[in-house]
Each structure stands twice: as structure tokens, then as C-alpha cells.
Amino acid sequence: MALMISVSGIRGIFGTDLTPENLSRFTAAYGSWTGGGKVIVGRDTRVTGQICENIVVATLQSVGCDVVQVGVSATPTVAMAVHKHDAAGAIIISASHNPAEWNALKLLNAKSEFLNAEEGREVMNISEEQSYRYKGFDQTGSVETDTEALDYHVQKILELPYINRDLIASKNFSVALDPVNGTGAIALPAMLEALGVEEIYSINDTPNGLFAHNPEPLPEHLQDICALVREKNCDLGAVTDPDADRLALITNKGNLFGEEYTQAAAFDFILDKKKGNCATNLSSSRVTEDIARKHGQKCYRSAVGEINVVEKMKEVEAVIGGEGNGGVINPDLHYGRDSLVGVAIFLQLLAEREVTSDEYRNTLPDYVMRKSKIPLADIDADAILEKAEDVYRDLGPDTTDGVKIDFEDGWVHLRKSNTEPIIRVYSEGISAEKARELADEVVDAVQ
CATH class of the missing domain: 3.40.120.10 (Alpha-D-Glucose-1,6-Bisphosphate, subunit A, domain 3)
Structure with a gap:
């Protein structure tokens, strides 16, 4: 599994894909992107969290950022700490729901939001071009600890x-x-x-x-x-x-x-x-x-x-x-x-x-969701999506992200996977049978 790099950060298996080198490079890019501002750093409980935190904090200091460490903290607590400290952003060291061997850097901006596509591309460009600059001994950033972020x-x-x-x-x-x-x-x-x-x-x-x-x-x-x-x-x-x-x-x-x-x-x-x-x-x-x-x-x-x-x-x-x-x-x-x-x-x-x-x-309506996929192999993913849009044109499909078709008793959403050569097929109906029926109908129509 290769290191996964996206606008929201980097993610991988620690020690193989996610290494101290790429942690430092990406952190330096992010710190430079903030303009050397104050950055909150928090992490989840993963065994490699402390190692990653040490690398991240030292690198941020090296590019001139002042760091506020909130330690082991929930992602929303780190987000709230951005507001508390009026920070330029935050790095959350967490691979979310991935297994324990994974870790990741999740990046927030000064609004305490995940980076949008444009902001993420700017950070990635700095990382790829290695255009960050380390500061001299008299310009490195400071470190402080906030033990009351959760209370806030x-x-x-x-x-x-x-x-x-x-x-x-x-x-x-x-x-x-x-x-x-x-x-x-x-x-x-x-x-x-x-x-x-x-x-x-x-x-x-x-x-x-x-x-x-x-x-x-x-x-x-x-x-x-x-x-x-x-x-x-x-x-x-x-x-x-x-x-x-x-x-x-x-x-x-x-x-x-x-x-x-x-x-x-x-x-x-x-x-x-x-x-x-x-x-x-x-x-x-x-x-x-x-x-x-x-x-x-x-x-x-x-x-x-x-x-x-x-x-x-x-x-x-x-x-x-x-x-x-x-x-x-x-x-x-x-x-x-x-x-x-x-x-x-x-x-x-x-x-x-x-x-x-x-x-x-029991007061809420019942729906059943189903998730399946279409293996691509030699099939053109865009061609499948275009055909789905054409076949169901009369239903006015939503093409914001792939193709979503709304039926009277359910819906089907086709979208390309970012990590596998497949098209993900999400469907929902008033029963498991209906969700499967709708998905099968759409898949048959486009294949």
C-alpha cells in the first residue's frame, strides 16, 4: 500500500509508507503554508502517535511556527482549540477508522475547517517542490502545552x-x-x-x-x-x-x-x-x-x-x-x-x-442501504458514468460527484473510487430487497 496523499493530508502504514521523512516534509510544507503562524497539534491514541507528534512539533518549530500541544485529544477538540487560541490552523495526527498500524496527518485551516481543494493543492505543491525554508536558530518557533482544551x-x-x-x-x-x-x-x-x-x-x-x-x-x-x-x-x-x-x-x-x-x-x-x-x-x-x-x-x-x-x-x-x-x-x-x-x-x-x-x-422512517462495486479492469469508468447519466436522463440525475439517480422508492449513487480501480455503487431502498433491486437495475443498464 503506497502513501496516500490528498488535499486533506497524508495517510499510510507507519514505518513503511508513512515515514519520518515524509512526515517532516509534509509538515514543513504545511507550516510554511500557514506563514509561520500558531499551529495546534493533537493526536489520537495510536501507538505511533507520540513518535509522529515529536516529528511534527519539531518540524513546525523549524519553519518558524509556534506550537500549542493539546496531546491525546478528539479531533473535534483539536478543532475547537484552533478557535480558543486564534491559531493559523492545526495538525491532527490520526488515521481515523483505519487499523492500528496506520497513522496520518489531518490538516485544518485558521477557520478550524479541513483544507479545501485549493488550500490542499497549495500545501502539496510546496511539499513536492520542497520550497519550504527552515529558520535560523533565533527564528525558530516556541512550544506550549494546553491541558484544558477538552474543558473548553x-x-x-x-x-x-x-x-x-x-x-x-x-x-x-x-x-x-x-x-x-x-x-x-x-x-x-x-x-x-x-x-x-x-x-x-x-x-x-x-x-x-x-x-x-x-x-x-x-x-x-x-x-x-x-x-x-x-x-x-x-x-x-x-x-x-x-x-x-x-x-x-x-x-x-x-x-x-x-x-x-x-x-x-x-x-x-x-x-x-x-x-x-x-x-x-x-x-x-x-x-x-x-x-x-x-x-x-x-x-x-x-x-x-x-x-x-x-x-x-x-x-x-x-x-x-x-x-x-x-x-x-x-x-x-x-x-x-x-x-x-x-x-x-x-x-x-x-x-x-x-x-x-x-x-x-421507531418514529423515523426505515431505509436500508447497500454498498457494492463494479470492477473496472479494462472498462472506462467515465464511460460508465456517462452512460448512467444518459440512460436515466429523464430522472434528472445529480452529477455533482459521480452520478446519483433518485427513484420513487430509493436511489443509486455511482462514483469512482479514489483508492481502487472500481466504481462504488451505493443504493438505498425501503427494504434490503429494494436496495439490491435498484442497484442491480442500474448496474445492468450501464454494463
Whole structure:
């Protein structure tokens, strides 16, 4: 597996693809791109995190950046620290849901957002051309440590006008956690305790980066937390990925709430408080349109990718956004996925509406999503996409990112993979059979 380089940073297996040399080169490029400004540095719990952090911090100093280290921190906490320190940006050392042998650099700008395409290309060009310049001994940057970044993050959530800590505390909620030995093991208990939740049960809660199961919070990896919820009779289960920007929920009956429905619940709550648009990506569930319609609002779609959702949110002045992978983006806090604010919003919703998590889930429409692929081999990917657009022209397909075709009872989204010679086929229907039927129909039509 070669080093993966994109506008959002670099990612690879440490020691083979991700080496001290390319970590330093890319960091020097980013530090130079900021103009030598103040940069926040945080990391998830991976075993190689400290090594990477040492390299990143020293390199930033070498190109004249002042560094604020926040240590082991959730990605949204690092993002909030950019605002706290009025920084020029941040480097988050985390490979998200990738296995433990991976690590990565994720880059934020001065707005606390992931770099957009233009900003990312500028950093990549500096790295490729090695046009960064190291400073002399009297111009190197300083280093300071912020041990209160999480406290700041939590406090800002408590200050949101629609989060009522006393109401949540009065419900005596019990919550089970599976932070997969990642940063959620630190961040989620702090958030819950601040909300007055006293009964917290946890598995895989040692922040050592040794992931107890595949760290992506998909259904097949969550049976232990479902069992814990049932065993302890909890009101809710919460699961995060290693850097705690994604949130998956478990109902009080120990059933999967559904990653796609995390953002739907947040949309439902926020749109009930304030009127405005919402936004998500093309591959997220249709339930978001249902929620928006319920509140008399519109849900807009962007290309896949967090920064694309953020840019669409700004374009349409969305009051809430997210992604179907369990990402909640609340612009009242910051423009990034945030599991902490997601948990706070969901507990507030349950407290206000006086329903259980299972009862609330049953109020939402049911959709089933399916993911498959078309191997390309000698097939031209663009030709397939063009044919899909032509065959379904009467349905007005969305070509923002590949081709998405909306049917009355579901949809199919075709897009080229950035990492494999395949076309990814996402489909959703009112049943698993319908999702498969729609996908098969489209694939047959284009092949």
C-alpha cells in the first residue's frame, strides 16, 4: 500500500509508507503554508502517535511556527482549540477508522475547517517542490502545552442555548460507551459527566490505541456494546471511532440506532429549534430529506467528503449538517464532525420529548442501504458514468460527484473510487430487497 496523499493530508502504514521523512516534509510544507503562524497539534491514541507528534512539533518549530500541544485529544477538540487560541490552523495526527498500524496527518485551516481543494493543492505543491525554508536558530518557533482544551470544548457545548444540563441531569440517564480504546475514552466520559450523567458503563475504554475490534463503527463490530446496553439496562449506547468525530448509537433495547440516523436525529432536534436549511452528502440516507420536509425546510446535497459538506452548508446557510457515517456538524460550535455535541443533542432530545431512544427511533422512517462495486479492469469508468447519466436522463440525475439517480422508492449513487480501480455503487431502498433491486437495475443498464 503506497502513501496516500490528498488535499486533506497524508495517510499510510507507519514505518513503511508513512515515514519520518515524509512526515517532516509534509509538515514543513504545511507550516510554511500557514506563514509561520500558531499551529495546534493533537493526536489520537495510536501507538505511533507520540513518535509522529515529536516529528511534527519539531518540524513546525523549524519553519518558524509556534506550537500549542493539546496531546491525546478528539479531533473535534483539536478543532475547537484552533478557535480558543486564534491559531493559523492545526495538525491532527490520526488515521481515523483505519487499523492500528496506520497513522496520518489531518490538516485544518485558521477557520478550524479541513483544507479545501485549493488550500490542499497549495500545501502539496510546496511539499513536492520542497520550497519550504527552515529558520535560523533565533527564528525558530516556541512550544506550549494546553491541558484544558477538552474543558473548553465541553464548556462551549454546555453554553449552547438549546442544551439544558439541568434537564438532562434530572432524567438520571445511564449510558454505555465503546470508544474502541481511542480518544473517546477520555472525551465522552468528560462530556457525559458535565451533562450530569452519573451512571456510565464502558468497554474498550483504555486510551492505548490497541483497538479491541475493527475501529470503524459498523454494525458487525458493535455486538459487545449492544450486549452491554442490555445487560446494564442502559438508556443509550454510544460508540466512537479512534479520533471521536463519528458517533454511532445503540437504543435502550440494545439495538443499533444506525449511523445514518445519528445525523438525522441531530437534524430533527436543531430544525425544531431554528428554521433553516440542512446539508449532507450524496451518499447519505434519504431520511435527511424526510426530516427536513417534516420541518418545512430543505436538505441540500454535496459531493462526498466532510469539507464538501461544510462548503455546501455555508453556501446554503445551513443551520445543521453532517454525514451518514455518524458525523454531526453543528455550525453553532464549529464546522466539523463532533461526537461530543452529537451526544449532548441526542440526550437533550430524549429529555425534552420524554421518549426512550428505542421509541424515538421507531418514529423515523426505515431505509436500508447497500454498498457494492463494479470492477473496472479494462472498462472506462467515465464511460460508465456517462452512460448512467444518459440512460436515466429523464430522472434528472445529480452529477455533482459521480452520478446519483433518485427513484420513487430509493436511489443509486455511482462514483469512482479514489483508492481502487472500481466504481462504488451505493443504493438505498425501503427494504434490503429494494436496495439490491435498484442497484442491480442500474448496474445492468450501464454494463
